[in-house]
Amino acid sequence: MGALHAGHLSLVTRSVRENDRTIASVFVNPTQFGPTEDFSRYPRPFARDRRMLIDAGVDALFAPPPAVMYPEGFETTVTVAGLTDTLCGAPSSRGPAHFAGVATVVAKLFGIVRPDRAYFGLKDFQQVRVIEQMTADLNLGVRVVRCPTVREGDGLAMSSRNAYLSVEDRALAPRLHVSLQQGVKLLLFKRNMSPKTVTGAVRNALASTKRIEIEYVELVHPISLQALKVARRPALLAAAVRIGKTRLIDNVLVT
C-alpha cells in the first residue's frame, strides 16, 4: 500500500537477492478498509515510494488506479473462513470483510504478475496466514515467503501508520512490543498456565497508561489462529491497540 518504510524495503531487498526479476505493487486497496477506517487519509507519498523502490532494485512497479483493479461490473470476492473471524477479523476489530478485501486483491495481483515467490512481512501475521491458505486452497502456484518484522531501535514494529503518531504517542508506542514480551516470558518459562494468565500479563503491562486503549490481546494457534485452550507452544501472541486515533498491531510467534 506504499508509504514505504524499512520493513517494506527488507522484502524488496530479499526478493531482489533471491529472484531474477522483482515487481513491487503500490496500491492503497479500498476494499480492505472499513467505512470508519483511514482509507482517505492513508499516506500516499508516491514519488518518494517510487524512488525508494528504484533504489532498492525493483525491475517494475505496478501502481494501478482503483478503476483498473475494480472496473464496473466487478463482482468477485475471495473469502478464507476460519482464519478471518479472530484477531483483526473479529467483529469488534476490523471484521472479516477486511481480510476478504486483502485476499481478493492479492489473488488479483498474483493473477496479474504470476510471481514464483511473493514476500510478506510477519507484522501482519494473520494477513500472511490468510494469503498462505488462499494460495494453497486455490492452487495459485506462488511460494509465499514470510519475512521477519522490522523494528525501530526501541522495538516498535515498523508501520506506515506510525507516521500518524504525535511525539508523545510515539514515545508510548514501544510499550506494545515490550508488553508482548512480558507474555512471551511466561510462555517460555512457565507451564500449564491458562491463556488468560499470558494475555492478562500483556494487558497489565499495557494498562500502565490510559492513553493506550486495548482492542485485543490473544494467544492463538499459529496455523488455525483459533484461541488456545492451554497456553503452550507453538503459539502466536498478538495484540492490537489504539494510541490516540492511531491503531497499532504487533505479535510474537513462539515456536
Added chain:
Amino acid sequence: MGALHAGHLSLVTRSVRENDRTIASVFVNPTQFGPTEDFSRYPRPFARDRRMLIDAGVDALFAPPPAVMYPEGFETTVTVAGLTDTLCGAPSSRGPAHFAGVATVVAKLFGIVRPDRAYFGLKDFQQVRVIEQMTADLNLGVRVVRCPTVREGDGLAMSSRNAYLSVEDRALAPRLHVSLQQGVKLLLFKRNMSPKTVTGAVRNALASTKRIEIEYVELVHPISLQALKVARRPALLAAAVRIGKTRLIDNVLVT
C-alpha cells in the same frame, strides 16, 4: 463432472482442434451440490468416461479424489455477487452457494492446469457467466470459450441428468425447449411487451402437462443476468423445470 455425453465431447473435440494440448477434468464436485440434491446418486461411469476422453484425443485426464481438492484445513471460497442471486442462484432454486462451489472449483482447476483456454457449454449459461466474470475479476489469464448447447434430435438439451428420466418423462422432456421457442418467437416478432408476456407464453406452453413442475422461467439481460424490465434484445430466456424427480434446465440467447 463426468457422465459424459455428446455435449461434453463437443468441448473436447473443439479444444483438441484449437490447442496443442488438451486436459479434461472429471470431478463430481461436492461443494456445488445442496444437501437435498443428487450428489451421492450423480452418475459416475468412470471407465466409460475415460475411454470416451481418450478416443476424443485428450492428452491428460485429471480425476482427483475429493480429499485432494479439499484437504483438511481448506477454507477458501470464491463468490461472484450479482450474477448468482438470480435464475439457478435464487433461494427458491439451487441458491447462491451452488455457484460459490462452481466458482471455487473452477478457480482451483485453472490454478492447477493453467490453461490458455477453457471450454464450457452454454446449456449452463449462468455458470458460463459466473466463470467469465470470476476469470476477468481475478485476472486468471484464461480465455473462457463459449460452446453451443448440443441437443438431441427432438431438441432436448444434452445433460447427464437426462439419464434419470423414465421413458414417459423422456418423451415429455423436449417440451422444455419447445416451450422456450414460443417465448423466442414473441421476442423476435413483437415489440414493447412486458417480460411477463414472454415468460407467460413459455409457462403456458409448459403447463400442457401436470407432470412438468416449473421452477422458474425468466427473461434476463445476458451480461448481468438481472430481470429485464422491458422485453427487448439482447435477452436470455431461461427456464428450470422438474419432470418427476429430475431437474432440467435450458435457455435460449436472443441477440
